[in-house]
Amino acid sequence: MREIVLETERKLQLIEVTDQIRDALGQENGAANGATAALIYVPHTTAGVAINERIDPELVTDLENAFQRVVGDDWEWKHEDEDGPNAPSHARASLASSPQVLIPLKDGGLALGTYQGVFFCEFDGPRTRKIYVTTLR
Amino acid sequence: MREIVLETERKLQLIEVTDQIRDALGQENGAANGATAALIYVPHTTAGVAINERIDPELVTDLENAFQRVVGDDWEWKHEDEDGPNAPSHARASLASSPQVLIPLKDGGLALGTYQGVFFCEFDGPRTRKIYVTTLR
Amino acid sequence: MREIVLETERKLQLIEVTDQIRDALGQENGAANGATAALIYVPHTTAGVAINERIDPELVTDLENAFQRVVGDDWEWKHEDEDGPNAPSHARASLASSPQVLIPLKDGGLALGTYQGVFFCEFDGPRTRKIYVTTLR
Numbered sequence: 001m002r003e004i005v006l007e008t009e010r011k012l013q014l015i016e017v018t019d020q021i022r023d024a025l026g027q028e029n030g031a032a033n034g035a036t037a038a039l040i041y042v043p044h045t046t047a048g049v050a051i052n053e054r055i056d057p058e059l060v061t062d063l064e065n066a067f068q069r070v071v072g073d074d075w076e077w078k079h080e081d082e083d084g085p086n087a088p089s090h091a092r093a094s095l096a097s098s099p100q101v102l103i104p105l106k107d108g109g110l111a112l113g114t115y116q117g118v119f120f121c122e123f124d125g126p127r128t129r130k131i132y133v134t135t136l137r
Numbered sequence: 138m139r140e141i142v143l144e145t146e147r148k149l150q151l152i153e154v155t156d157q158i159r160d161a162l163g164q165e166n167g168a169a170n171g172a173t174a175a176l177i178y179v180p181h182t183t184a185g186v187a188i189n190e191r192i193d194p195e196l197v198t199d200l201e202n203a204f205q206r207v208v209g210d211d212w213e214w215k216h217e218d219e220d221g222p223n224a225p226s227h228a229r230a231s232l233a234s235s236p237q238v239l240i241p242l243k244d245g246g247l248a249l250g251t252y253q254g255v256f257f258c259e260f261d262g263p264r265t266r267k268i269y270v271t272t273l274r
Numbered sequence: 275m276r277e278i279v280l281e282t283e284r285k286l287q288l289i290e291v292t293d294q295i296r297d298a299l300g301q302e303n304g305a306a307n308g309a310t311a312a313l314i315y316v317p318h319t320t321a322g323v324a325i326n327e328r329i330d331p332e333l334v335t336d337l338e339n340a341f342q343r344v345v346g347d348d349w350e351w352k353h354e355d356e357d358g359p360n361a362p363s364h365a366r367a368s369l370a371s372s373p374q375v376l377i378p379l380k381d382g383g384l385a386l387g388t389y390q391g392v393f394f395c396e397f398d399g400p401r402t403r404k405i406y407v408t409t410l411r
Contacts, residue, residue, distance in 0.1 A: 041377065045325070051182070052227055058217075061215060066208060067231075071340060078335060079336045087333060091336065091340035094324045099390075101236060101237065103236075134311070134378050137411045188319070188368075188373045198352060199352055199365065203349065207369055232369070238373060250317030
């Protein structure tokens with residue numbers, strides 16, 4: 001299993017990490033081992049991962065706004081800990097993203113669609129974050 | 138890895154593909170190879186996959202309406218490309234569906250619950266679409 | 275493949291099942307078999323699974339309220355069967371949770387983040403429910 005470390009910059013931010021995942025897979029040497037799929041896993045509770053179009057920066061902004069809006073900061077929230085009252089960040093992590101994606105491998109590389117990129121989804125930044133990358137047979 | 142090709146007919150449409158996935162798995166011959174799970178992956182950015190009840194057509198309509206409503210066409214969107222201003226379709230793909238499901242195999246078949254079916258989720262149709270099906274050990 | 279059986283108590287309820295999953299994995303003896311990841315699968319259409327923070331009970335209540343609110347009981351619904359008019363429960367299962375999570379294994383155990391727990395998400399309880407647990411190589 002490989003770890004990607006990244007620094008996020010904003011409260012809610014989508015960061016494309018497709019290239020870092022490809023690098024990690026190269027180190028993992030999955031193709032040589034006959035791997036069938038790559039598992040991308042986020043070990044955080046106010047962050048996640050999503051796959052969407054990697055071409056247009058304005059779409060990334062649109063997605064950030066939609067991921068913000070699907071959960072209201074003004075809903076009634078009780079949770080408050082050392083990170084402050086960040087319950088909406090936890091709710092967005094589950095409602096707008098996922099802790100993992102599993103991508104098939106083809107000819108040793110990610111079988112992503114033409115326009116697909118993998119995005120780390122930060123919902124409570126800025127923070128130092130990790131992504132786990134491993135391969136399955 | 139097998140590919141299922143399908144033609145969608147409406148802008149937002151859920152299409153049950155459980156039987157096509159079973160056919161693809163039969164060709165993949167997963168059981169004979171000791172496979173443990175089937176990976177269903179959608180290589181598109183305005184489509185996805187979901188598992189829900191396959192019995193009642195009215196529920197499928199209810200789900201289509203809910204998947205539509207969770208993201209508003211009237212939110213502020215910037216993205217516009219050759220496919221037109223379809224940012225809500227991208228947002229729905231991530232918020233209302235997933236790029237993949239992973240289903241355990243039991244006695245060589247999908248270990249789906251009694252009422253579960255696999256649905257391709259079209260959010261920007263009509264289009265020609267693909268689903269990748271592969272097995273993991 | 276192991277099965278966890280649980281009894282839910284409320285209409286919409288998040289129940290942490292991390293320990294039960296660890297027990298099931300111990301019986302599955304995944305580490306000894308060189309497993310790479312654990313697949314947690316829910317074979318129901320009005321329930322699912324999510325990963326979020328397992329520390330603060332108030333956050334669990336916040337998440338239950340958010341998972342309730344993201345889908346409106348007052349939206350127009352048609353579906354009605356022997357379980358009653360429970361279309362919102364089906365919609366919540368797809369919009370607020372997932373039928374499965376796939377968690378990497380490290381040194382024979384779940385590679386969860388420090389604050390992560392696995393939650394069974396009931397959207398149409400109380401009911402008797404199942405979770406399938408299996409390991410992948």
